[in-house]
Amino acid sequence: MTALTERRPDSRDGAPAAVVDVAHLEHVLLGRWRDVRRAARELLADPRFHKVEGLSSAEHRERVLEQLRLLVAEGDVLRAFPAELGGADDHGGSLARFEEVLTADPSLQIKAGVQWGLFASAILHLGTEDHHRRLLRGAMTLEVPGSFAMTEIGHGSDVASIATTATYDPETEEFVIHTPYRAAWKEYLGNAAKHATAAVVFAQLVTKGVNHGVHAFYVPIRDPRTGEFLPGVTGEDDGLKGGLNGVDNGRLAFDHVRVPRRDLLNRYGDVAPDGTYTSPIASPGRRFFTMLGTLVQGRVSLDGAATNAAKLALVIAVTYGNQRRQFTAASPTDEVVLLDYAEHQRRLLPRLAQTYAHAFAHERLLEAFHGVFSG
Ligand SMILES: Cc1cc2nc3c(=O)[nH]c(=O)nc-3n(C[C@H](O)[C@H](O)[C@H](O)COP(=O)(O)OP(=O)(O)OC[C@H]3O[C@@H](n4cnc5c(N)ncnc54)[C@H](O)[C@@H]3O)c2cc1C
Known part of the structure; x- marks a missing residue:
């Protein structure tokens, strides 16, 4: 297995610096359903799925409904449903995919969760064959929001x-x-x-x-x-x-x-x-x-979506902290990057560590959920 980190001399001042194998770290962080997550991210990079700032609440609601329709057409939203009903019997993969929807607009993730994770799932898990035949198709296709x-x-x-x-x-x-x-x-x-x-x-x-x-x-x-x-x-x-x-x-x-x-x-x-x-x-x-247990996927996916939200926020905060410079503290010419200040490190690094822990803990939760729901 490739080592996650190794130490090597820093080329500038000779001090050792940590080197991260980014590709491997990404591989590990994305977990078992990495291909599903990557495909979802690719789809959701499409601006049609993105939140547009400044819309009124009414406009935002209509936009998200339209985006749900787009997801029906292009978004592989039925993975968790039985193969004989057009799904893929893939419970963990389905949640992994939904968790990524947050990267486009959290409203879209929640509205999709209500439609497929709660409404359609309740018909699937609490209903029987007659309900599946009569009611499930409308819920799965969004004909019946x-x-x-x-x-x-x-x-x-x-x-x-x-x-x-x-x-x-x-x-x-x-x-x-x-x-x-x-x-x-x-x-x-x-x-x-x-x-x-x-x-x-x-x-x-x-x-x-x-x-x-x-x-x-x-x-x-x-x-x-x-x-x-x-x-x-x-x-x-x-x-x-x-x-x-x-x-x-x-x-x-x-x-x-x-x-x-x-x-x-x-x-x-x-x-x-x-x-x-x-x-x-x-x-x-x-x-x-x-x-109630048959409906637990909503709670599991919220845990994953919250972890993804923390990751997105930290990417912005850490990148900014690594690039923004303020004050020439020790040198008359070089300004100091924010992340060299201990106070800034104390603010961000514990949250970064916590988010890594959340990501790995969530992966275990998702594996357990997948195992139970796959029988
Ligand atoms: C954005 C959003 C969307 C939602 N969508 C839906 C939906 O589509 N359908 C639906 O049916 N509901 C929905 N809900 C409601 C949601 O399920 C409830 O908010 C949730 O179940 C908590 O209930 P409550 O708000 O009445 O809080 P309460 O039950 O009053 O709890 C208040 C606080 O007390 C704590 N608490 C309660 N009991 C205990 C206890 N025994 N021990 C320790 N702490 C306790 C809780 O953790 C919480 O912090 C939604 C809520 C939100 C915020």
């Missing part, structure tokens, strides 16, 4: 305590999706303020008077032709955020909205026409965490 409606105003981390209900009505074989009070409004949902025409809505499943815990339902929310909410659905725009303004985050509420029984994503829990509940997992706690 979707939301993932889990968080509520009152409960974010504590998903088990959400208050939206899905009460089964055996008379009509429908679930009635309902938001009982303001704190149960779905909150901070990507795509919900404007673009989503459907949502995977998480709600407490109630049948025969018994609450069986949180389950997911496929719920159409807007008329795709007019963009207007369907009867019983209300929403609000979360408005300007501290960042990610190309994503239309919003709130949703449901007033006794009826969906057919078959639109319960029923991989881990089902309701028969007469209202009888069954599940392959007897323990409600285990069932809940199994369901």
